[in-house]
Amino acid sequence: MATIGILRAGTPRALRATVCLLAAGLSASTGFALDAGPVALPQSAPHYRVGDNWTFLRSDALSGKGRTFTQTVTAVHTDGSASLLIGPGGGRLELTSEANVVPSGAGQQACGIALHFPLQAGTHYEADCRAVSESGMTVTRRAQCDVEGVETVQTKAGSFPAIKIRMSGTWSPQSGYGGGPMEETLWYAPSVKRVVREEFQGRLAGKGVPATAAVELVRYAVKP
Template sequence: MKNSSLPLLSIARFAGLMLAACLVIAPAAHAQSVPSPKPAAEDTWSYNTIDLWSSRELGQMTLKTIGVDDDYIRLFIESKANTGNGELMMPKAFETTGRADMNSVTMFRGEREEKIMYKWPLEPGKKWTFQIRQEVPVNNTEPDSESQVLTNQFEAEVKGWETIDTPAGKFKAIKTVYKNKWSLEHNPANGLVVITSWYSPQVKREVQSISETFTPEGMPEARTRQQLLSYQVSK
């Protein structure tokens, strides 16, 4: 399928940004709704990513909140990719600023588009939609070639509370499912990406996220799980 790797790369970047921005306030563990987050400096989380087909670790990531300014946070992020023989490569580190409510705004050809990852307050059964567009090369092997529009149409739904077992322990977490139907402007390529995330109020962040890509025929392709390894947060 021509150019099918383009949307997958875009979704991988999106999933990484989504996790890097996720901070959640800590209400009671059995609360039925969750208000908008209240981040704190020095909160730290470490994750790894597992390929669900082979059970191979693909990499690790550590995030630390280094500053909070009203509705915005500053994050230090360090990531390490895993080589084919199981060794971690040299880490890559950078800082980024994001919104404390885990959402973000992008501009596409002068139009404002909002990534509404979390529609506060979160409650089981809550649903919403949003659209994100971006320009990508028509020819994947020639980045400077003519561009086309990649459209990501998301449907989100909060499913409810579950107990999730991770290397960092067991947590009560609220589950949200995102279904992204993507399509290309000048290419018949299209498909579906399903991202399922669980975050724990105790941890103030996601404890697990599963990303699954599907062909137009419904055949599963890439399948990964990102899980919490350790954390340290203020109460």
């Protein structure tokens, strides 16, 4: 899922340029509730169908502005991955068999590889990746991921039992100045086959006001 940074005045340009890359692949008030008892959710990877589609909202808390974009499955491949058509604009991405969004035809992984199935509470794993911005800057991210369990998350598309994954690590440009700590939280809803909410926060060299990013599901239509 692609995201947009919510940046305060004075945020270094390097951090502005990389926030969109770092958040793997929301303006309404959103609530989270820990489920009282154990909830059995599918732990296996999703199965996509041609026509499955998801609309997300990128929001900026400072300006109060937001922009929506839709991802539609146009083809499903033998390895379980799928091709996505992005609207508006007609761009294309790939959706891996583990519900991670990566560039089409890219020889490297985008910074959206935080899901690793089976998603079982207590699981710990690493998610390292590299991405290139439109300006040509290459950014590397190294993160530790922890599957914390199930929460009910409220989004514009409704309320979903979701598997919560918390990430912490660092980001750094391949060359030049920059880099620092990052934190990210994802909520994956099996019934939707996608992450329905994600929140990212990063600091340049661990100093200053953090840049934050958020994305929320607005509507969706998926086949069993």
